[in-house]
Amino acid sequence: MNAVGACSHCLLPIGRIGLQRDVNGEAHQFCCYGCCLAYQVHHGEADEPEAAALLIRLGVGAFLAMSIMLFSLLLYSGTFGVADGWLVHRIHWLLWALATPLIVILGGPFIAGAWQAAIGLRVSSDTLVSIGALAAYGYSGYQVAQGSGIVYFDTATMVLILFTLGRYLEAQGRVRAMRSLAPMLAAERANVRVVADGIDAIRPVHTVQPGTILRIFPGERIAIDGMVIDGHSDCDEAIITGQSETQLKAPGALVHAGSINGHGQIWVRASVAGTDTRWIQISRLVRDALARKSLLGSTIDSAAAIFIPFVLLLAAGTVWFWSTRGPFEVALLIGLAVLVVACPCSLGLAAPLTTAIGIGQAARRGILIRGGGVLEQLARIRGVAFDKTGTLTQGKLQPVYVVTDDTTEKDLLHCATALASGSEHSIARAIAEQGRVNKISVLPAMEIRAHPGAGVTGQIDGVLCAMGSRVFMKALGWTIPEKLSAMPEAPRYTLVYIGWGGRVHGMLALNDTTLPEAKGVIKALHEHGVETLLLSGDRKGPVADVASALGVSTWQAELTPEGKVRALREWAGKRRGSIAMVGDGLNDGPVLASAAVGIAVGTATDLAKESADITLPTGGLGSLPWLVQLAKRVRKSILANLAWALSYNAVALMLAVTGLLKPVVAAGLMFGSSVLVVMRSLRAGHESASIEAHRRIPAEASAAHIYST
């Protein structure tokens, strides 16, 4: 059910030490004891022995701990005088009796973790906790047996209680921070309402076959790709397409798994099997992305691994130092405080949490990122190379301008659209497509005849109409008005002449236009100090044209796929920082793979094939500057987290070594640093959400403006 490597509870990558448990009869992996604890508490149903057993253990542990604290408080508050010495001694024995099962119950998981690490010849934060608690317990037991009056069972108890509580709270904080990722990962666990014989039945999504009819209530998340067969609604498809506007759904419309149904109830016929939806593919990709450790993350982890033995040595040194200057029990307590306060939990949390939040935020906009390492690379990019056709341009011809003579633009476009509808030529298809998009209603053309390589003729309302090249019009013997014939041939445009009644009435110029948001994207990148490059296999004229229109600094044309790779390497060699390549993924596979960050537009399958590191949704080029900003923010946040955690721990450690901290206060302070990191990450998440409003570069003048008349 769960991909290897991501924690079932908080979705963060599992480090070298993972925990495995069966919950609800499914195998789950957890990154830490806290997640294991919290997951079982929150997902355990009443009939589940494991969750109940865990709670019973916690409850009994709390009972023992409270009893220990109660008697310790009575002892500390001076309730018993010198005359009650025999009673005090009895209470010490009672405390020992209470503390022994407590060490087993609450300390067990920590000791097990420490043991697991010890087998691998390592020390973990569990080692620190275990040594701390066991030292306090062992020393107190020895004191009781000796009949001495100084016991620290309450210290052992509080350390264990606070660490258990801290782990739980930390896990819950992480889950809160990761909440934005939940819809991306829920695909495999989704249920659907199958309609069969007039009865609704709830089934798991993987049982759905193509053709199954499903009912979807308002507000539900749609779990299957399919077609609406009844009902009307509007759907929020942001996590699939990245579009923030809701899409109207009427019978015949396609719905995508992962989108949220709006106000209406709809019936949907599944078009694919429940295991093949795009949502499930995205879900798997995001899961894999989370499980990949980033470079920074693994560096921090190894640093933390060195840190722990250092703390052990420091604690031992502290005990030795203070024991030469005072009573041993004071030295022991100071040593305990050092052990407990130095737990590097927050260090391990700094990178993965922030990275995962970043991946989640991108995924919510339909942007898929292959892992934390990719975000780190993206934060350091100094240049972005673009492919032209299909990346910065529409990738297909579009009418750019129109010239009329003795008629209106409207009539001309009507005629062109009607004739184009009857032809299969690519230019005709482009014209017909634009007519459809702009909802031009036409009278049907009759007797349409295509003249290959020249043009098309047909009867509209009984009048012979023609559309084609200038040569075709001359061949027909139609006159071309002065206004049109006087215009020079524009090499970058495809010109189509349209006429009726024996003369040409106008001309349509077509071009592969640049995307409306492209210029803004390039401008925004330049503002962020990122250089741009245009690499294309196209002829020099159009490439230079697009480059100058968009303001791209440098360009290279007439490149083979290998040539693109070479050009990119050369460009990358000249500057510091990494280089990203944006392409369509189909033709640009090699060059995407050779860039530090390969960004494919519109094809998520490339992510799976590993040719691309990031995929933008179709039409998602406008999100690119936002994404670069996100990566920079994530990196900044990780470094800031690290700085906070390190300075917090350093100050706390200094206080502990100088004997200013009691172990119990130290345990409280320790998970303060984890809480700090979680809170900071949460806040960073909120901040990114607030800049969502202007995440896309607004489209400039649309190519379709000529249809607006």
Place this chain on the structure above:
Amino acid sequence: MNQYFLIFLAGLAGSAHCVGMCGGFACALGSDPRGSVATVRRHLIYNLGRFSTYCFLGAVAGSLGLLLVGHGGEVTAASLTQRLLAVVSGLLMVFIGLRFFGFFRRFSRSAVDSSGNFLVSALRTLLKAPGAVAPLAFGVLNGFLPCPLVYAFAAQAAGSGGALPGVVTMAAFGLGTFPAMLMMGGVGGWVRQGFHQSRIRTVQVNFPRGRSTVVRFDWRRYSVRMAGGFIVMLGITTFVRGLLPMTAHLHSL
């Protein structure tokens, strides 16, 4: 001892409130299939868990009170702090007591809602868990559920001037709630099964409906008011103690 007996009585009367809130838990804990002895044990263990939480809260409140006050003399700043604490806890108790009469209803809603996801889901799981120790864990966590009565007596414990008086205060209160809670649980089950079949259900559901429930409802209302009276009285005593410049009663009562 006089005062602790008063607290015990207040707990006893106040347990009418417990019947409404925690009685449902005791009922749901139900009877043990292994017979009435096992049932009695089950409910005693549950109440022991609750009791230990109360005692712990008492010890903590008492120590915190002491920490705030110190072992001050008659006219020191510490003594003033202690008197201030008594005034505050007295006012709190009067406020909580008056709520039993139906005043300040607006403040009453949030308590259980805010009791936290963890406690509620944990209690739900534990309720159905098998085993002899599950009721102990259940009782321990149950004791931490937000409850105005517990707050009131914890405040009293804080003003009691030490860990031991704090423990005894809360213990007296806890013992006071025993009879009603044991009755609500499986211990009283066989009595009720015989005589008051219809009433049990209404208590379990916690929404009184129908004729037989009206009787019960009235009974509950009167005892709730009685409890409220006790708590208001206790609150006023504490309050006055804080106002009047005498400290001797603190340990002698």
